[in-house]
Amino acid sequence: MKIYSVRANNRRRAFEVSTRSRTLLFPYVMAEPISSSQDKVTSVEVDRELGSEGFTYTLESGLEGTVHIDHVLEYNKDTSYVADLLLYKLPIAVQRGLKRSSLGTRELIRRLGTSPSQFYRLLDQTNYKKSVRQMLVLLYLLDCEVDVVIKRRKTA
Secondary structure (H helix, E strand, O other), rough: OOOEEEEOOOOEEEEEEEOOOEEEEEEHHHOOOOOOOOEEEEEEEEEEHHHEEEEEEEEEOOOOEEHHHHHHHHHHHOHHHHHHHHHHHHHHHHHHHHOOOOOOOHHHHHOOOHHHHHHHHHHOOOOOOOOOHHHHHHHOOOOOOOOOOOOOOOOO
């Protein structure tokens, strides 16, 4: 997710991060180094070196800090971020299972009943449009046991 603009709001003591769809707040106390009343944020800008997926800020003391959009989304409990995180972890588990498995790639593709291009899309951890069902079938074929655990989140 790209950051389009970022603004330091010293009154609210938070960064206002604007993405394509909305504006999110990220408190100063969550950033490192932390801004204080004696060491205020003097400048903030979208970091192009991070592909516009983060921002860099400077304090009066000269200290600099960088915040990635993932930290902002996690702080704001963005539901699509949490779902994408799960869809990121599943292909990594599949890749580990492939290293341990005696089954070849062609055999897995045949058992899945899919095309080679679809199989490689399943392995791509940055592809968030894959079917969770196919990922679970693939993990089963790799002799992995998948158990979904649902627990209540701890509140801060």
